[in-house]
Amino acid sequence: MTTSRRGVGSTGGAALRGAEARSILLKLPKARAAPQAYNYHVANTLTYPPITPLAGIHVWTERLEHIAGQPLEFCPDFPAITRRFEAWWAHELIDRPIFIAAANTNPGRPINRRLELLENPQAWLAAKLADLRQTHRVGDALPHVRVDFGPVLLGGMLGGKTEFGADTTWTHSFIHDDWSNAPDWTLRPDNQLWVLLRQLLRLAAKDAKGRYLVCTPDLGGSADVLLNLRGSAPLCLDTVEQPERVRGALEAIYPAWRRAFTEMNRIPLESGAGVIHWLGLWSNRPYMIPACDFSFMIGPAEFRRLCWPDIARQAATVGRAVFHLDGPGAARHVDALLEVPDIQAIQFTPGTGTPSALAWVDMFRKIQEHGRSMLVICPADEVLSLCDALRPEGLAILIVDALTPEALDELFAGFEKKFLNGKGSMP
Numbered sequence: 290m291t292t293s294r295r296g297v298g299s300t301g302g303a304a305l306r307g308a309e310a311r312s313i314l315l316k317l318p319k320a321r322a323a324p325q326a327y328n329y330h331v332a333n334t335l336t337y338p339p340i341t342p343l344a345g346i347h348v349w350t351e352r353l354e355h356i357a358g359q360p361l362e363f364c365p366d367f368p369a370i371t372r373r374f375e376a377w378w379a380h381e382l383i384d385r386p387i388f389i390a391a392a393n394t395n396p397g398r399p400i401n402r403r404l405e406l407l408e409n410p411q412a413w414l415a416a417k418l419a420d421l422r423q424t425h426r427v428g429d430a431l432p433h434v435r436v437d438f439g440p441v442l443l444g445g446m447l448g449g450k451t452e453f454g455a456d457t458t459w460t461h462s463f464i465h466d467d468w469s470n471a472p473d474w475t476l477r478p479d480n481q482l483w484v485l486l487r488q489l490l491r492l493a494a495k496d497a498k499g500r501y502l503v504c505t506p507d508l509g510g511s512a513d514v515l516l517n518l519r520g521s522a523p524l525c526l527d528t529v530e531q532p533e534r535v536r537g538a539l540e541a542i543y544p545a546w547r548r549a550f551t552e553m554n555r556i557p558l559e560s561g562a563g564v565i566h567w568l569g570l571w572s573n574r575p576y577m578i579p580a581c582d583f584s585f586m587i588g589p590a591e592f593r594r595l596c597w598p599d600i601a602r603q604a605a606t607v608g609r610a611v612f613h614l615d616g617p618g619a620a621r622h623v624d625a626l627l628e629v630p631d632i633q634a635i636q637f638t639p640g641t642g643t644p645s646a647l648a649w650v651d652m653f654r655k656i657q658e659h660g661r662s663m664l665v666i667c668p669a670d671e672v673l674s675l676c677d678a679l680r681p682e683g684l685a686i687l688i689v690d691a692l693t694p695e696a697l698d699e700l701f702a703g704f705e706k707k708f709l710n711g712k713g714s715m716p
Contacts, residue, residue, distance in 0.1 A: 585618025
């Protein structure tokens with residue numbers, strides 16, 4: 290499935306678990322407010338640095354709208370699915386909520402990131418196409434080839450040492466306590482990952498036009514880039530002891546993120562291929578997935594002061610965003626996220642050890658009441674109950690359980706019948 294983003298990569302042995310990191314923060318004195326040294330835009334009571342529009346974004350929108358109206362070789366119903374997604378972005382409903390699920394039709398041949406083939410582009414693409422043909426998609430799941438390097442790619446492109454494992458990557462921390470060896474946060478033209486990213490995007494885009502979609506890698510939120518390059522415990526301490534350094538680094542990462550995001554959209558769209566991101570959502574205009582998994586280690590005050598401005602700035606740069614809210618620890622920040630005007634939707638992952646989506650119905654209702662759409666990673670056995678508990682407008686369900694194609698078809702049939710019969714509830 291497209292959703293194998295995460296979690297945040299290794300920090301080279303320096304990482305602490307969230308509870309340990311938070312215990313450190315509780316023992317430290319209150320941080321003084323960071324000085325307002327920048328020119329900020331104001332959104333409600335919070336602020337973010339100014340932006341300039343992305344060059345070409347209106348042309349990208351025109352191309353996405355054109356692509357949305359054409360069937361794909363691997364998805365003849367693509368135009369109908371794109372209309373359903375556009376209704377979801379608008380917090381509306383055409384016939385039923387979004388339903389995204391897929392199954393491997395040949396479990397004896399596992400589908401994974403194909404990281405071992407990245408330096409052999411033709412073999413990589415051949416394996417990805419075999420994965421595509423081997424995938425049984427259900428509902429609104431979209432056919433795609435994902436250019437995937439594992440989580441938080443931007444950290445490696447900004448100078449972190451990236452270690453490749455069997456099906457994931459780790460970026461090792463290296464920034465000293467005084468930040469004297471911090472990178473300059475510039476994307477170097479000769480960075481191996483940056484070169485390979487663009488090469489694979491061009492290769493996939495050329496093959497994808499009219500057939501399937503190009504799915505982009507996870508760049509990672511700016512705070513998660515810092516988490517990887519500084520280490521979790523040191524970065525937690527920095528939010529209290531030297532917050533200006535953290536804030537300055539988050540601002541400095543923005544141009545690199547912007548450049549990478551631009552290329553990830555420009556390259557496929559100039560070849561006539563449609564673009565989606567790791568959650569598998571279609572949009573008739575460019576969108577992005579802001580994230581801050583680091584947020585589970587810090588409290589609301591630190592999040593608002595340090596992380597919120599960067600999240601709001603990225604979302605405003607693109608104008609359409611779905612925030613990746615990862616687990617119970619991150620859920621405490623939902624009120625701050627609802628203050629970001631350019632976040633139209635929130636995706637929630639219940640988290641390891643707390644897989645139930647139904648336990649979070651009150652939060653989902655709050656999000657819907659604030660006029661935001663919801664994408665919920667939901668256990669298969671909770672899908673129909675969740676639909677009973679929430680408004681169908683602006684609701685999307687993503688199934689990541691490893692079910693057989695037959696089981697997924699049966700689940701979707703029950704889901705579709707519920708709404709085609711007019712039984713979708715409106716609490």
